[in-house]
Amino acid sequence: MEPTRQYENPFASLKRADFFLLGCIALIVIIGWCFVASAARGLPGDSASFIARQTLFISIGVAIFIALQKTPYLLILRYAPLLYLIGLLLLCGVFATRPINGAHSWYNLYFFNLQPS
Numbered sequence: 001m002e003p004t005r006q007y008e009n010p011f012a013s014l015k016r017a018d019f020f021l022l023g024c025i026a027l028i029v030i031i032g033w034c035f036v037a038s039a040a041r042g043l044p045g046d047s048a049s050f051i052a053r054q055t056l057f058i059s060i061g062v063a064i065f066i067a068l069q070k071t072p073y074l075l076i077l078r079y080a081p082l083l084y085l086i087g088l089l090l091l092c093g094v095f096a097t098r099p100i101n102g103a104h105s106w107y108n109l110y111f112f113n114l115q116p117s
């Protein structure tokens with residue numbers, strides 16, 4: 001007879017969530033999305049593409065947030081020095097890039113621009 005497998009409740013981490021902080025983050029994201037949508041209406045051309053891109057980036061950010069929330073913090077702590085070094089290299093590396101709109105603070109990744117700060 002096979003032993004019964006116990007599954008972790010996927011909502012168990014909600015017990016220790018900081019709902020005030022999550023609410024503030026959600027409010028900032030919603031306000032930012034509204035600002036982008038409002039500003040995109042005044043642009044000539046297809047304003048829906050700006051709104052769709054913002055929605056895509058919000059979705060990617062939420063997915064990364066959920067993945068990091070599910071990651072054991074000891075694993076993140078183990079790789080913290082490496083992540084710190086990568087962050088420093090990214091910050092220092094922007095000085096070797098071509099300026100975008102007069103600023104050396106972006107990496108051009110051809111399908112989107114990345115600002116490490």
